Amino acid sequence: MKKITAKKITVLSVLFLCVFLSGCGCGKKKKDPAGEQVLKISITPEPSPTPKPEEVNQDAVVTNGNITMVNEYLTKQGRSTDEE
Incomplete structure (x- = not known):
């Protein structure tokens, strides 16, 4: 059997730590809260x-x-509506 040296253990530990940290989200960008907000749009009625x-049937006019x-x-x- 091959001997596992302290140098190999250190290298493997550092590689494992790098893989673990990259997968946990440390490299992800934080989202800008201003960019996540919904734009408020006001619609002006037209x-x-x-x-x-005066030009249509008076049954279709409501005042x-x-x-x-x-x-x-x-x-x-x-x-x-009375004819239905």
């Missing part, structure tokens, strides 16, 4: 193109206070 309430809304589904179908 008015959608709706037909004028609530000073807001007038047109139901496009009823406008396209040309019927009211």
Whole structure:
């Protein structure tokens, strides 16, 4: 049998230590917390193109206070919800 010398044990120990440290995450870069944050986006509502309430079937028009809304589904179908 071959003798294991102190020099071989030292070299093997250092190699094992290097392999162990490289696998445990010591070489990984730390993540930047600013880069991990979610961007906050605010969406500005834009008015959608709706037909004028005077030009469509009055069953498709709903008024609530000073807001007038047109139901496009009823406008396209040309019927009211009472006919269903």
